[in-house]
Amino acid sequence: MDHPALNTAPLLGTVLQAGKPTQLLGCPAPAKLNLFLHVVGRRPDGYHLLQTAFRLLDWGDTIDLRLRTDGVIRRTNAIAGVAEEQDLVVRAARLLQQRTATTLGADITLHKQLPMGGGLGGGSSDAATTLIALNRLWQTGQSRAQLQTIGLELGADVPVFVFGEDAFAEGVGEQLQALTLPSAWYVILSPGVSIPTAEIFSSKDLTRNTPLIKMADFAASTTHNDLQTVACNRYPEVQEAIDWLSNFAPARMTGSGACVFAEARSEEQADRITKSCPPRWKAWKARSLARHPLYEWLQ
Numbered sequence: 001m002d003h004p005a006l007n008t009a010p011l012l013g014t015v016l017q018a019g020k021p022t023q024l025l026g027c028p029a030p031a032k033l034n035l036f037l038h039v040v041g042r043r044p045d046g047y048h049l050l051q052t053a054f055r056l057l058d059w060g061d062t063i064d065l066r067l068r069t070d071g072v073i074r075r076t077n078a079i080a081g082v083a084e085e086q087d088l089v090v091r092a093a094r095l096l097q098q099r100t101a102t103t104l105g106a107d108i109t110l111h112k113q114l115p116m117g118g119g120l121g122g123g124s125s126d127a128a129t130t131l132i133a134l135n136r137l138w139q140t141g142q143s144r145a146q147l148q149t150i151g152l153e154l155g156a157d158v159p160v161f162v163f164g165e166d167a168f169a170e171g172v173g174e175q176l177q178a179l180t181l182p183s184a185w186y187v188i189l190s191p192g193v194s195i196p197t198a199e200i201f202s203s204k205d206l207t208r209n210t211p212l213i214k215m216a217d218f219a220a221s222t223t224h225n226d227l228q229t230v231a232c233n234r235y236p237e238v239q240e241a242i243d244w245l246s247n248f249a250p251a252r253m254t255g256s257g258a259c260v261f262a263e264a265r266s267e268e269q270a271d272r273i274t275k276s277c278p279p280r281w282k283a284w285k286a287r288s289l290a291r292h293p294l295y296e297w298l299q
């Protein structure tokens with residue numbers, strides 16, 4: 001498929017008398033990959049302690065936000081499989097409204113591109129972009145750290161998108177250290193199944209005792225994704241996709257699946273691999289993103 005370049009220049013829209021934007025259109029919500037994912041323990045509340053490396057991609061959803069002065073928050077378009085009240089963009093907006101006690105609201109339009117239940121963090125990234133962009137639209141003055149804390153209430157994957165850089169993560173994924181990685185092209189393959197994250201984490205077959213590694217040691221050869229074995233046993237399509245992609249480059253699953261990925265040697269190789277993908281699956285190429293496109297919107 002063509003490289004789906006992520007719009008990195010949201011439109012500020014018309015300006016109020018006070019110089020404040022009334023709409024932010026095309027706000028990017030990039031996908032992530034988990035380059036590796038080790039489950040190293042479990043908290044008393046059932047959440048798992050992880051070590052993982054997050055890589056941001058220049059491919060994702062986009063969100064339009066239009067200011068409302070009546071405090072109402074609503075999603076303006078239908079998204080198959082996600083009811084408005086459950087949508088992380090609506091929940092993120094309501095949480096920020098509540099925490100900052102703003103009287104403002106928003107109409108939110110979500111342009112969904114990322115497969116759901118794909119391990120690409122789509123819903124989490126949508127939530128993070130909503131927090132960052134509404135913080136600007138509503139002028140609610142939250143810092144990056146404050147938005148990361150609010151984001152964690154919505155999901156373990158939300159903070160890294162607010163953090164806005166490739167990161168080595170620990171805890172449940174919220175303890176983040178910036179990671180400097182060389183730029184790279186990836187092929188991402190969706191085997192056409194949607195995998196609920198909770199199902200994989202709650203499996204009795206999941207190993208939860210991978211020894212801790214140091215951030216400096218996370219080279220692909222010494223790491224793996226603990227969730228992959230469980231996902232492949234339950235969803236054979238994931239293993240098939242890994243086997244196929246492994247013909248070209250080392251391949252593994254991202255997050256709790258279902259998508260799998262491999263680093264390509266070049267954009268040309270990524271093109272060749274995506275073009276030869278069997279028709280029963282979808283494949284995309286994507287480039288690493290050094291920083292979240294909205295990084296500068298937070299200090």
Ligand SMILES: C[C@](O)(CO)[C@H](O)COP(=O)(O)OP(=O)(O)OC[C@H]1O[C@@H](n2ccc(N)nc2=O)[C@H](O)[C@@H]1O
Pocket residue numbers: 034037046047048049050052119121124154155156157158171172173197198201202255256
């Ligand atoms: C698999 C990853 O995508 C890796 O980045 C994340 O750990 C998942 O993050 P997420 O989708 O934002 O997950 P959440 O919405 O917070 O949690 C979904 C479910 O996954 C399980 N969960 C999630 C994260 C974690 N560290 N331990 C868990 O056990 C919990 O059962 C939770 O009910």
Ligand SMILES: Nc1ncnc2c1ncn2[C@@H]1O[C@H](COP(=O)(O)OP(=O)(O)OP(=O)(O)O)[C@@H](O)[C@H]1O
Pocket residue numbers: 081082086087088089110115116117118119120121122123124126127157195197255256257258
């Ligand atoms: N804006 C949203 N986009 C996608 N899914 C959403 C959204 N809001 C709520 N959801 C719910 O979250 C579920 C997981 O979707 P998502 O695409 O984020 O999974 P994922 O890529 O596996 O995420 P992660 O890598 O964070 O586990 C969906 O099946 C859907 O029910």
